[in-house]
Every structure is written in structure tokens, then in C-alpha cells.
Amino acid sequence: MSEEDDRAEIVALIHANRIGIWTKNYDLWSSCFVHAPYITRWGYNVQGGPFVRRSWEELARRAVSVFSGDEMPYDADFAHKTTVENLTLRIYGDMAWAAFDQQYPPSGHPGFRGSGLTHELRVFERHEGRWKIAVLGHMGNDGFHDGAAILELNAEGTVRWASAEAVRRLEEDDDLVIRNGRLRVRDTACQRRLTAALSWASNVDSGYNSGRGSLPIVHETGEGLPTRVWWVQVQGGTIYFLMEGQGLTETRLDLAAAIYGLSAGQRRLAGLIADGQTLPDAAREMDISANTAKTHLQRIYDKTGVHTQPALMRVLLSVGIPA
Numbered sequence: 306m307s308e309e310d311d312r313a314e315i316v317a318l319i320h321a322n323r324i325g326i327w328t329k330n331y332d333l334w335s336s337c338f339v340h341a342p343y344i345t346r347w348g349y350n351v352q353g354g355p356f357v358r359r360s361w362e363e364l365a366r367r368a369v370s371v372f373s374g375d376e377m378p379y380d381a382d383f384a385h386k387t388t389v390e391n392l393t394l395r396i397y398g399d400m401a402w403a404a405f406d407q408q409y410p411p412s413g414h415p416g417f418r419g420s421g422l423t424h425e426l427r428v429f430e431r432h433e434g435r436w437k438i439a440v441l442g443h444m445g446n447d448g449f450h451d452g453a454a455i456l457e458l459n460a461e462g463t464v465r466w467a468s469a470e471a472v473r474r475l476e477e478d479d480d481l482v483i484r485n486g487r488l489r490v491r492d493t494a495c496q497r498r499l500t501a502a503l504s505w506a507s508n509v510d511s512g513y514n515s516g517r518g519s520l521p522i523v524h525e526t527g528e529g530l531p532t533r534v535w536w537v538q539v540q541g542g543t544i545y546f547l548m549e550g551q552g553l554t555e556t557r558l559d560l561a562a563a564i565y566g567l568s569a570g571q572r573r574l575a576g577l578i579a580d581g582q583t584l585p586d587a588a589r590e591m592d593i594s595a596n597t598a599k600t601h602l603q604r605i606y607d608k609t610g611v612h613t614q615p616a617l618m619r620v621l622l623s624v625g626i627p628a
Contacts, residue, residue, distance in 0.1 A: 311396050315403065315429055315436050319389060322438060327384035331372045338364065339430055339437040348443035386410045399431035454548035460507035462487040462499070474548055480524060480533060488546060495524050502537040503544065510542040519553055521622035525615035532618055534579050554579050554622065561621040565608045574601045579618055
């Protein structure tokens with residue numbers, strides 16, 4: 306068999322493996338692999354994080370739930386319209402390896418947030434004249450919950466991708482706008498903070514080992530007015546702008562509460578302010594008087610050394626190492 310024939314068979318095998326999963330064809334999927342104790346599947350997905358599976362017995366056992374349940378439903382578009390891109394394929398005798406991306410079509414499936422891009426690695430062996438997969442590596446490129454209002458940006462703020470929820474919110478947003486393809490904040494001072502955050506994010510993943518982190522952007526609406534908090538996050542070399550970052554906000558506030566010695570009431574008030582509530586609204590939410598809310602806020606000011614709500618949010622949300 307020529308190398309051209311080998312390449313064609315291996316590319317067909319890559320597609321067959323995916324088609325078998327998404328059409329729930331166990332026989333097709335099973336035929337793609339070496340049935341041996343050393344076979345390995347490793348990767349990362351947003352639902353379960355990193356994983357390692359070893360041996361054909363374990364892969365086959367776990368596959369039963371996929372082909373009999375709804376974990377990965379039948380999806381003809383995922384099976385047949387997904388493209389293989391950026392393929393590097395090297396063949397050495399009866400062994401070969403391939404590194405490539407798979408670009409899935411748009412879908413509401415919970416396993417594919419955002420752009421539907423995955424990064425893939427395969428090691429192949431030739432058995433009885435046919436190529437089989439011996440090692441399968443998979444890494445999902447998206448890590449955000451369904452319905453997240455999120456944009457993917459480059460270092461200059463150009464929007465590379467936006468979730469449906471982000472598009473919807475931007476149509477009604479008085480503070481954010483897309484001009485000439487770039488995300489902008491109408492407030493000049495806040496735009497400077499966004500520019501600085503994007504510059505920081507572009508340098509996080511510049512080393513040999515991948516880096517990640519997140520920075521808050523607090524929109525200074527004025528004392529007593531609702532506070533807006535956005536997040537710039539970088540992971541895997543990709544920069545995201547989160548129009549809401551509840552998980553990040555809560556984690557940072559918990560850490561700040563421990564460092565500054567905030568009481569439970571003070572911590573809750575800080576969380577409500579970070580969530581965009583005014584002090585009167587927060588008092589009603591906490592079922593306390595306006596005066597008690599003012600007292601809580603003043604004591605937080607005393608502990609943190611700031612005197613305005615925007616400054617307070619910057620201090621509390623910037624505690625610790627960006628993560």
C-alpha cells in the first residue's frame with residue numbers, strides 16, 4: 306500500500322470514529338480501535354474535566370452507556386458535517402500519528418460550548434493490514450455553562466466569537482458596544498481598564514507551560530448606583546470576556562472575606578453589590594433596614610481602606626492570584 310493510500314485510510318478512520326459515536330453505531334466505532342490492554346484514551350471536557358482511560362475492556366464498558374443512553378444523542382450533523390482541520394499526519398512503517406482540530410457545526414449540545422472546536426491527537430497501529438487507533442487524545446476548547454453571555458476576543462478586543470446570550474444582551478446594553486468588530490466600553494476610564502486587561506491576558510499564555518487567569522473590570526457607575534462587574538479570562542491561550550462571572554465573583558469574595566475579616570452579613574452585602582444591586586435593593590434582599598445596610602457597608606470600608614463602592618469592588622475582587 307502506498308503512503309497516499311495509507312493517508313486516505315487513516316483520514317477515513319478519523320471520520321469513522323466520530324461518525325460511529327454520533328450515529329450510535331457501536332460496530333463501526335468498535336472497528337476503529339486496537340482491542341488490546343494498552344489502548345489509551347485521555348482528554349478533557351467541560352462536563353467532567355481531565356480523564357484517562359486504559360484498556361479496550363474499559364473503553365468498551367464505558368461505551369455501552371453512550372450507545373444505549375442520552376449522554377451523546379444521535380446527531381447527523383456532528384457525524385457528517387464536522388471538518389478535520391490543521392492536520393499533521395506522519396506515517397512510519399506500521400505506526401502513525403496525527404494531530405488535528407475538529408470543527409463541529411453550531412449546536413445546542415451541552416458538550417460543545419462556544420465555537421465547537423476540539424483539539425485531537427491519535428496514534429495508529431497497522432493490524433492485519435488495516436489501520437487502528439491505539440491512543441486517542443481529545444481536548445474540548447470550551448469551558449462555560451449553557452446560556453453564558455461570553456465573547457472570545459483577541460488582544461485588541463476584536464470579537465472572534467460571541468454566544469447567543471451575549472449577542473442578545475449586547476443589543477440592550479447601554480455600557481458595551483461593538484464598533485468596527487471590536488468590543489468597547491462607552492465609558493473612557495473603563496475602556497482603559499479593558500484595554501489593560503486584554504494586554505495582560507495576551508501575555509499570560511506566552512510561556513512553555515500554558516497559563517490561565519482572570520481579572521475583574523469594575524464599571525464605576527458612581528456611589529449608590531448599581532455596580533457592573535465584567536471579567537476578562539484567559540485559558541488555553543484564548544481570551545474571553547464574561548458579561549457575567551458569578552462563579553469567579555463568588556470565589557474572589559469568599560477569599561476577600563477571609564482576608565479582611567468580613568462578617569457573614571458584610572460578605573453577603575458585598576456579593577449583592579457585586580451582583581449589581583443598589584444599597585436599598587440589597588437591604589430589602591437581606592431583610593434588614595437601610596441604616597443597617599449602611600452600617601455594614603461602612604464597616605467594610607473601614608476594613609478595606611476604601612470609601613466608594615466601585616473602589617470596594619476593585620479591592621475585593623482583585624484579592625489573590627488571578628485564577
